[in-house]
Amino acid sequence: MIIDGLQCGHFDRAAFETLLAGTVGGVVNTCGFWEGAIESMDSIGRWRDLVRENSDIAEIALTADDISRISGEGKLAIIMGFQNANLFQGRIRFVEMFAELGVRVVQLTYNNQNELGGSCYEVEDSGLARFGREVIREMNAAGILVDCSHVGDRTTLDAIKVSEKPIAVTHANAQSLFFHKRNKSDDVIRALRDTGGVIGCAAYRNITGDEYCASIEAWCTMVARKVDIAGIDSVAIGTDKSHNFAAPDYAWMRKGRWTRGEDYGASAAGxxxxxxxxxxxxxVEDIKVIPDGLRAVGFSEEEVAKITHKNWLRLYEATFRKP
Incomplete structure (x- = not known):
């Protein structure tokens, strides 16, 4: 089984089928980037409808045990996630309420500094704000995994210290292997290792680089080098693969409502x-080549299992609250 720690886009039955064809047993979706509380509830509602309409092949998972059970039944486990904390809309009580609606993973910031803390693209990372500390404590209590993929390094380190439970970087790579503002310093990756956190290895070219995208062996070599930094128990898969994206989707993802100008996200002009x-x-179904790629670069069967699914399951078990 493969668990993908982050995908995005417009899922449909065909997307579910291609993930299953790729031996994916669980995937964290992206229910939103910039949306406020009401829009986020609309998104959750649409996801519930989609999964209900395809209940023969998909089910929403609330616990680590759910993921194992759903995958064991030959279906796809959907783990509800958001790439920004806008859904809480400045209200601490909304954290618990969204957890009760099935949300299990929330990123503190998405590309821009917000009321919780600093993002990876700010000139100065402000660190975790007072409200960010409160939200993390509430997420710990409500059973929502803290994600710091687009969060600045200082704020990420602060989050690791404040959180009473291990956190995740669901989709990023190591800056020491491919320099990009979206990627994480070795200090962050080691801090994840030391606190039981997990980093999901991304396959998005803009933060992975042409060298590591050239072949499955090259990408798995990057994974092996990240294991050298983080240890075998803190590295997993978070491809950042998108489904059915078009120009308006990229514009929303990168610019939201906050700018009239161009913003390229992890890309660049030209x-x-x-x-x-x-x-x-x-x-999408090509994801199934990862286990053999990991074996080809020297990982044992147990190590392959940890990277493909066991590390995520351990983290979910430690952070998701049973309903």
Missing amino acids: KPLKAAPPEWFQK
């Missing part, structure tokens, strides 16, 4: 709107 997928990951 680059294609949509980054080319890795050579080994042209179709």
Whole structure:
């Protein structure tokens, strides 16, 4: 089984089928980027409808045990997530309420500094704000995993210290292997290791680089180098793969409502709107080549299992609250 710690886009039955064809047993979706509370509830409602309409092949998972059970039944476990904390809309009580609606993973910031803390793209990372500390404590209590993928390094380190439970970087790579503002310093990765956290290895070309996208062996070599930094228990998969994205989706993801100008996110001026997928990951179902790729670069069967699913399951068991 493969668990993908983060995907996004417009899922449909065909997307579910391609994930299952790729031996994916669980995936964290992206219910929103910039949306407030009401829009986020609308998104959750649409996801519930979609899963209900495809209940023969998909089910929403609330616990680590749910993921194992759903996957064991040959279905896809959907783990509800958001890439920003806007859904809480400044209200501490909303954290528990969204947890009760099934949300299990929330990123503190998305590209911009917000009332919780600093993002990876700010000139100065402000660190975790007072409200951010309160939200993390509430997320710990409510059973929502703290995600710091687009969060600045200082704020991420603060979050690791404040959180009473291990946190995640669901989809990023190591800056020491490929420099990009979206990637994480070795200090952050080691702090995750030391506190039981997990980093999901991304396959998004803009933060992975052409070298590591050239073949499955090259990408798995990157994974092995990240294991050298983080240890075998703190590295997993978080491809950042998107489904059915078009130009308006990229504009919303990168610009939201906060700018009239251009913002390129992890891309840059002059680059294609949509980054080319890795050579080994042209179709969603190609994710199934990862286990053999990991074996080819020297990982044992137990290590392959940890990277593909066991590390995520351990983290989910430690952070998701049983309903």
